[in-house]
Amino acid sequence: MNIFDLSGKVALITGASYGIGYAIAKGLHDAGAKIVFNDLTQEIVDKGLESYKKDNIDATGYVCDITDENSVRDMICDIESRFGAVDILVNNAGIIKRIPMCEMSVEDFRRVIDVDLTGAFIVSKAVIPGMIKRGGGKIINICSLMSEFGRETVSAYAAAKGGLKMLTRNIASEYGGMNIQCNGIGPGYIATPQTAPLREPLPDGSPHPFDTYIRARTPAGRWGLPEDIVGTAVFLASRASDFVNGQIIYVDGGIVAYFGRQP
Numbered sequence: 435m436n437i438f439d440l441s442g443k444v445a446l447i448t449g450a451s452y453g454i455g456y457a458i459a460k461g462l463h464d465a466g467a468k469i470v471f472n473d474l475t476q477e478i479v480d481k482g483l484e485s486y487k488k489d490n491i492d493a494t495g496y497v498c499d500i501t502d503e504n505s506v507r508d509m510i511c512d513i514e515s516r517f518g519a520v521d522i523l524v525n526n527a528g529i530i531k532r533i534p535m536c537e538m539s540v541e542d543f544r545r546v547i548d549v550d551l552t553g554a555f556i557v558s559k560a561v562i563p564g565m566i567k568r569g570g571g572k573i574i575n576i577c578s579l580m581s582e583f584g585r586e587t588v589s590a591y592a593a594a595k596g597g598l599k600m601l602t603r604n605i606a607s608e609y610g611g612m613n614i615q616c617n618g619i620g621p622g623y624i625a626t627p628q629t630a631p632l633r634e635p636l637p638d639g640s641p642h643p644f645d646t647y648i649r650a651r652t653p654a655g656r657w658g659l660p661e662d663i664v665g666t667a668v669f670l671a672s673r674a675s676d677f678v679n680g681q682i683i684y685v686d687g688g689i690v691a692y693f694g695r696q697p
């Protein structure tokens with residue numbers, strides 16, 4: 435028996451047209467799961483579908499904003515009628531706005547909380563009843579180093595991702611008795627469109643100071659790749675993690691463990 439086998443499982447990965455979500459979806463597919471994803475616009479969903487097709491993955495994509503509860507409910511009803519209840523939910527969709535706190539509008543702050551925290555609540559709330567009926571399920575919340583740390587300009591994101599860590603523990607506490615495991619993954623600094631502005635070389639061709647900083651701050655000495663997250667996601671989606679609940683696993687090249695080099 436392969437304890438990582440996901441054959442026959444339905445996996446919904448939010449915001450998975452590209453980036454970390456796409457890599458996780460590909461990994462869950464390779465382990466046997468049926469892949470369903472959503473994104474904000476038809477254009478992005480179509481781009482995602484093209485990538486899945488190129489990788490020989492028969493994925494189904496929905497246009498759905500995770501902050502819109504009615505739209506999420508419609509998507510989950512449709513998934514349940516076509517494929518059955520969602521067995522694995524990956525709350526991956528997320529945004530960041532890098533703005534110094536005292537310059538940030540309350541609207542911007544609320545939007546980040548809405549997508550990164552409330553969105554995960556809305557989608558989890560919509561799939562949990564189906565999981566209970568089916569006898570269990572797996573929820574994986576994509577947290578962040580900012581579930582533990584702060585830094586300049588990311589107040590809303592850190593507040594949301596810190597909240598997502600606690601939502602993870604609460605779902606584990608509230609539904610663990612119904613055989614639902616809810617865990618989080620805290621990726622380190624991963625090379626995706628979200629972090630592209632932190633990696634772009636300066637006009638004179640020299641590396642971005644944040645790029646240099648991250649390489650020095652990461653014991654592995656490099657940025658992570660979306661593929662680095664896949665093994666942990668498959669583990670948390672599979673029966674191999676059936677007694678693991680409410681944990682956040684940092685997949686960060688060692689950043690959380692490292693105090694940093696003396697300047």
Ligand code: NAP
Nearest residue numbers: 449453454474499500526527528578621623624626627628
């Ligand atoms: P990304 O490249 O920006 O991808 C995020 C995806 O979420 C995009 O497809 C985006 O769609 C979608 N999305 C945004 N708002 C949405 C909404 N309201 N409803 C549905 N979909 C929505 O980000 P990523 O770097 O792959 O990050 C994925 C997750 O990992 C995020 O939660 C992020 O915070 C987290 N994370 C990233 C890093 C990192 O270093 N990259 C590290 C730790 C945690 P659009 O294309 O339409 O915007």
Ligand code: GCO
Nearest residue numbers: 530578579580621622623629
């Ligand atoms: C930032 C980054 C981070 C990462 C990630 C770290 O501006 O500091 O974007 O927040 O994306 O979430 O785990």
